Every structure is written in C-alpha cells, then in structure tokens.
Amino acid sequence: MTLKIYNTLTRKKEPFETIEPGHVRMYVCGPTVYDKAHVGHAMSSVIFDVIRRYLEYKGYKVSHVMNYTDVEDKIIARARELGEEPLELAERYMREYDQHLRDLNVLPATVYPRASHEIDQIIEMIQGLVERGLAYAVGGDVYYRVARFKGYGKLSGRRPEDMRAGARLQVDERKEDPADFALWKAAKPGEPAWDSPWGPGRPGWHIECSAMNLRYLGDQIDIHGGGNDLIFPHHENEIAQTEGLTGKPFARYWVHNGMLQLAGEKMSKSLGNLITIEQFLQEHEPDVFRMLVLNSHYRGPLTFSDDVVMQAERALERLRSALRPASPSPQAPPKAAEALAAKARETRLGFEAAMDDDFNTPGALSHLFDLVRAINQARDAGVDQETLGAAQEVLRELAGVLGLRLDRPQAGSREAAPYIDLLIEVRERLREAKHWELADLIRDRLTELDVVLEDGKAGTTWRMR
RNA sequence: GGCGACGUAGCCAAGUGGUAAGGCAAGGGUCUGCAAAACCCUCAUUCGCGGGUUCGAAUCCCGCCGUCGCCUCCA
Known part of the structure; x- marks a missing residue:
C-alpha cells in the first residue's frame, strides 16, 4: 500500500514520494510564545506527532523541525505589559510548551529552532532577495515585492489583485504595493533589535520559517505543516521567500490541520475563548486528549465540549479493557486461538489502509476497536495467555503508532x-x-x-x- | 464582497458511484450475592433541503438553506 496525503497546494490526495528515498524532511510551524498555549496548539502538535509516528512505522527516517517564534509584535507588547524582557518572556513560555509536549507524549522534534537564534541566516536570506530584486528597503524596513514573484497566491488560491481590492488592508504609504509584506522591521525605541545592513531591527514573521527550513532541512522539503489558519498569509509568503531565492519548488506536500472550536467558534487567544493545555491536563490524562484528536479527521474542524471529552475518556477505557489478562479454560474452543490471530492480522491491514489514506485516524481506530472486541471475546472463550498476549501486543503496538499509551501506570x-x-x-x-x-x-x-x-x-x- | 471547508442516528464520527465503519449514550439479555467490567441482541430503508445525471448516488452536477475558517496576529 502506498501512503496518500492531501496536499493543500494541489487540493488533491497524492501518493507520497520523498525527495530522498527513505528520508522525510518535515517542518511544522510551532506557536508564537507570548502566552500560555491552549488545546488548539496541542491538537496541532499531536496531529503532526501522529503523522511522524506513522511515517516512522512505515520505515522512513524523519527529520522533524518545529520552530518557536520568539520575536514578534505580540511578545513585545505582552512583555511591556508585564514589565519583562521580551526574550525572557518567550523563553518562559517556550519551556512551558516543551513540558506540555512531553506530557502529551509528543516525540521530540529533531531540532527546535527559534527566530532569535537565526538572525544571521535571516539577514543573509533577505539580502539575497534584495539582490534578486524581490525585496526593497525603505527607511530601515525591508519589504517583499509580491508583484515580482509569479507564483504568488498558488497555495491559498488568492490573487494579489484580490488583496489589493480588499478594504481591510491598511495601506502603508511606504510600500510599493499594499500586498507587499515585511521581511525586516526597523526597531522602535525599547524593542529587541539586531544590527543589519538596513540598520537595527528585527525579522518579520514569515522570513524566520523560510530561513530555518533552509538551514536545517535544505532548500527542498517533503512536508510542510501547520494549522490551516497559516495558509494565508504565512505559508504563501514562505513560498514566495524561499522559492524566490532558490528558484526550486519548496515543499512537496503542504499539510494543514483543521481548527479546534469552542462553542461554535475557533479557539483563539484573540477571541479569548480558550482552554489552556495546563487547564486540560489538570483534569484529564493526556491520552484522553489524544483520543479526542484521533477520533476526528485532522483536516476537519473539531468542536471541543465536555461531552466530547467524556466520550473520549470512555473510549480510551474501552481500548484498555482489552489488555486484561487471560482467564484460560480447558473448554476453550480450539478454533478461538486461530480466529484471534487472524483478527489481529486483519486489524493491522485495516489500520494501515486507513492510515495510508491521508492519515484517517478515525478509520484506524475503528479497526482497533474491532480487535478489542475480538480479544475480549477470546478471553471469555478461555484462550490461554500466550494467544491472548500476542493479539494484545498487536493492539498495544498499533495504539502506540497513534501515540496512545494503553498501559501507562496510573499516577498515585x-x-x-x-x-x-x-x-x-x-x-x-x-x-x-x-x-x-x-x-x-x-x-x-x-x-x-x-x-x-x-x-x-x-x-x-x-x-x- | 472574494477564497475555501463542512452539514451522516440522541451525541462524536468514518465512508466520495454499488446499496450506511467505529466510539459514547440508551433499551433487553448472559455472568454476578448485588454491582462493575466483559460478552450477546436492539438502536439511520437512510446521509441539510429541492431538482438533475445514472441500471444504481450519502457519494457526481445545478440551485437553495445553515454552520465554520481565511482574507489582519493566530496551531
């Protein structure tokens, strides 16, 4: 079976082929660390963790990069509010997020770069874009010249003309074109700043991801991921920056997860309708959250509610019910053992077929639940522990591919x-x-x-x- | 206004041309001193609504209604 992945760029499911055989280069946009992270961020991290685990299950070596944005307007604003140094504040939330990832059983990425550590690479990249006529400096700022990049809009399906027409764009007089975006921002007093050929300043938001990709994964990568709210402008701009500079197609597959909703709206910091990861983990074990995420397809929206959390809790319990030991009986039908082994093989095939189809985790789970029933039936029928254990091992392994820990010791x-x-x-x-x-x-x-x-x-x- | 998703049982949710997975909840039964768990049975003749294409549609096409996302910082 070949893996198929839905590609935002082509709006189709495509067979997955890596640039380098057996090796996947995957970059996922991480959070901007200016406040406590909420369960929406956690969902994204869990989804890409499942993707990464499945790729590894398929035998790929995965180079997984997740960045932290630690230089940004919101961080500066928040730091000012709290009377803290922006980079210290970012560092604090970054550590917190890192702990959340461990709690949530998210495998560590290969590298966790952050904008503030990549300034040299960023400046070098901006210079390259200026030399190619794709960027221009104005009074200490540097802007990307959108009109000069022919592919602009190919990811989001937007045309620059549409954006110029949009009344919501604030027209900055210094830009040549309202659609142009900042690569470098001149420092205002009191802001974190680095020296550059255009004077002291800091990078714009989009350039850091292009720069980190180039540095840690090279000029062409296999998978670029993130929330679907990043498609425009963030990822569109990344393409313009990277491809503008290298002249090569940047990411082969653009993978975007749907948004977590709360009470009918996207969960977001600006709307204030959020549940922090910390709050969730105080009341529930991490695997409940993972179960919740796995129960719906990663591209669709997921509505968060007490009801849904409870259902995930019970479903996880059911999965675990299969791990209880055998109660062997001499009356066990001779065919029971054979039937269970066949079911285990069938489950693996079904699981793989579902996951191969654009990471269909709800479908994969349904096969796991079928195996749970078969194991429980076999136990009731009285099969021996060796037979039962073999099927349980398959269940444990496949659940593990989804990152679920079925026999984690209970705290306390x-x-x-x-x-x-x-x-x-x-x-x-x-x-x-x-x-x-x-x-x-x-x-x-x-x-x-x-x-x-x-x-x-x-x-x-x-x-x- | 532009671009894009989505609408499947009481709830969550797969399924994209061949006759509706799975989980939760609910009801009945087996087991049990009673429970719990497990197991067995029941639970959408039907997939937002209206047309059309087809031997055949939840799946394709058109229209309508509704929900959401992006277009500004956002996983």
Missing part, C-alpha cells in the same frame, strides 16, 4: 496499592461470610475514591478511574 496508585489490596482481602473474607453490606460498603467507598473493584472468576481486581 503505586503507593496506594498495598492498602487497596488489604481492603480487598478483608472484603473477600466478608463476602465468604456473606456480610454483603460491609463488603459493598468497602467497594462503594473505594469507588468514591476512584478505585473501581471488579469481581472476576479469578478473584477481585481493581483499577483507577
């Missing part, structure tokens, strides 16, 4: 375990003596403490809820 349970075991033992005696009231009291009180007791044939087991 280790310390409590001996005491819970003691209570179960006492309750066992009570049950033998048919003291149901007391036995049930122990079970109910433990349930209130989120410790769920389950009486099975092989004795009582417990789990954290």
Whole structure:
C-alpha cells in the first residue's frame, strides 16, 4: 500500500514520494510564545506527532523541525505589559510548551529552532532577495515585492489583485504595493533589535520559517505543516521567500490541520475563548486528549465540549479493557486461538489502509476497536495467555503508532496499592461470610475514591478511574 | 464582497458511484450475592433541503438553506 496525503497546494490526495528515498524532511510551524498555549496548539502538535509516528512505522527516517517564534509584535507588547524582557518572556513560555509536549507524549522534534537564534541566516536570506530584486528597503524596513514573484497566491488560491481590492488592508504609504509584506522591521525605541545592513531591527514573521527550513532541512522539503489558519498569509509568503531565492519548488506536500472550536467558534487567544493545555491536563490524562484528536479527521474542524471529552475518556477505557489478562479454560474452543490471530492480522491491514489514506485516524481506530472486541471475546472463550498476549501486543503496538499509551501506570496508585489490596482481602473474607453490606460498603467507598473493584472468576481486581 | 471547508442516528464520527465503519449514550439479555467490567441482541430503508445525471448516488452536477475558517496576529 502506498501512503496518500492531501496536499493543500494541489487540493488533491497524492501518493507520497520523498525527495530522498527513505528520508522525510518535515517542518511544522510551532506557536508564537507570548502566552500560555491552549488545546488548539496541542491538537496541532499531536496531529503532526501522529503523522511522524506513522511515517516512522512505515520505515522512513524523519527529520522533524518545529520552530518557536520568539520575536514578534505580540511578545513585545505582552512583555511591556508585564514589565519583562521580551526574550525572557518567550523563553518562559517556550519551556512551558516543551513540558506540555512531553506530557502529551509528543516525540521530540529533531531540532527546535527559534527566530532569535537565526538572525544571521535571516539577514543573509533577505539580502539575497534584495539582490534578486524581490525585496526593497525603505527607511530601515525591508519589504517583499509580491508583484515580482509569479507564483504568488498558488497555495491559498488568492490573487494579489484580490488583496489589493480588499478594504481591510491598511495601506502603508511606504510600500510599493499594499500586498507587499515585511521581511525586516526597523526597531522602535525599547524593542529587541539586531544590527543589519538596513540598520537595527528585527525579522518579520514569515522570513524566520523560510530561513530555518533552509538551514536545517535544505532548500527542498517533503512536508510542510501547520494549522490551516497559516495558509494565508504565512505559508504563501514562505513560498514566495524561499522559492524566490532558490528558484526550486519548496515543499512537496503542504499539510494543514483543521481548527479546534469552542462553542461554535475557533479557539483563539484573540477571541479569548480558550482552554489552556495546563487547564486540560489538570483534569484529564493526556491520552484522553489524544483520543479526542484521533477520533476526528485532522483536516476537519473539531468542536471541543465536555461531552466530547467524556466520550473520549470512555473510549480510551474501552481500548484498555482489552489488555486484561487471560482467564484460560480447558473448554476453550480450539478454533478461538486461530480466529484471534487472524483478527489481529486483519486489524493491522485495516489500520494501515486507513492510515495510508491521508492519515484517517478515525478509520484506524475503528479497526482497533474491532480487535478489542475480538480479544475480549477470546478471553471469555478461555484462550490461554500466550494467544491472548500476542493479539494484545498487536493492539498495544498499533495504539502506540497513534501515540496512545494503553498501559501507562496510573499516577498515585503505586503507593496506594498495598492498602487497596488489604481492603480487598478483608472484603473477600466478608463476602465468604456473606456480610454483603460491609463488603459493598468497602467497594462503594473505594469507588468514591476512584478505585473501581471488579469481581472476576479469578478473584477481585481493581483499577483507577 | 472574494477564497475555501463542512452539514451522516440522541451525541462524536468514518465512508466520495454499488446499496450506511467505529466510539459514547440508551433499551433487553448472559455472568454476578448485588454491582462493575466483559460478552450477546436492539438502536439511520437512510446521509441539510429541492431538482438533475445514472441500471444504481450519502457519494457526481445545478440551485437553495445553515454552520465554520481565511482574507489582519493566530496551531
């Protein structure tokens, strides 16, 4: 099976072919670190983590670059508000985001570049664009000359004329054309600034990604990703900058994720309708979030609500139910083991077919749930642990490709375990003596403490809820 | 106004020409002292609405209605 990926550039699903055999160069736009990150950012990181994991599952080596934008107007404004140095503020939020990524089980990128560390490369690139007549300096600023780049608008499907007509563009008198955008901004007093051929200043937002790509991945990459709100102008401008300079097609596949919505609107800092990653993780385990993201296709919008979170919680529990140990029985039908092994093979094929089709994670999950049912059936039928374990291993592996941790130890349970075991033992005696009231009291009180007791044939087991 | 998505059961959500995956919830049953979990059964003759193409459409075409995104910083 060949992997197909939807390419924003062509608006089609295309067979995936890398520039260099077996090696994927992937760049994903990370957050601008001026405030706490919200679950929308987390969704994007999780989606590209799943893409990366699947590519690795397929045998590719993946060079994965995710940038942090740490020089930007909002950072400066926010730092001024808080009386903090802009770069320090950015550093603080960057560390926080990094911790979130670890909590969310997002594999570390190969490199995490940041704008403030790439100034030399950025300046060099702007100079190159000026030399080629694609950029011009005006009073310490440098602008990109959009009219000189013939492919401008090919990603977003916009024409420069449309943008000039747009009444929402603020006309800057110094620009040759209202559609031109800033590559370098002259420093105003008190702003972070670096020396440049055009005087002290700082890079515009779009140029940093072009520069980092060039430096860490080369002039042509396989996958360029980010939220679909970045298609225009950010990615359109990146294409203009990079291709303007190199004359070669920049990214082969442009991959964009849909937006997370809250109460019918895009979750965003400017709208103020957001749930921070921190808030979410205080109340739920990280895999619940991942489950939520996996349950809908990455390109579509995802509406966040308590209901949807709860459904993800329960679905994850169901996935985990399959990992319970076998209860072998001599009466196990001889064909049960064979049937389970066949189901496991079938699941892998279905899973791969779904993922090969533009990372159809809801489809992939449906195959995992089919395997869950088959495993539970086989356990009820009494197959031995070896047979059950083999199927469970497949489930664990494929869930792992999606980044789900099915048997992650529950926080806090280790310390409590001996005491819970003691209570179960006492309750066992009570049950033998048919003291149901007391036995049930122990079970109910433990349930209130989120410790769920389950009486099975092989004795009582417990789990954290 | 321009560009682009989307509208599938009570909820979430796959499916893009051959007769509706999966999850949650709900109801019934098996198991259990009772539960929980698991298992079995039930749960969209139908895919926003109206036309059209076709032997055949949720899937293609046209129109309409509705929701959302981008066009300005945004994952």
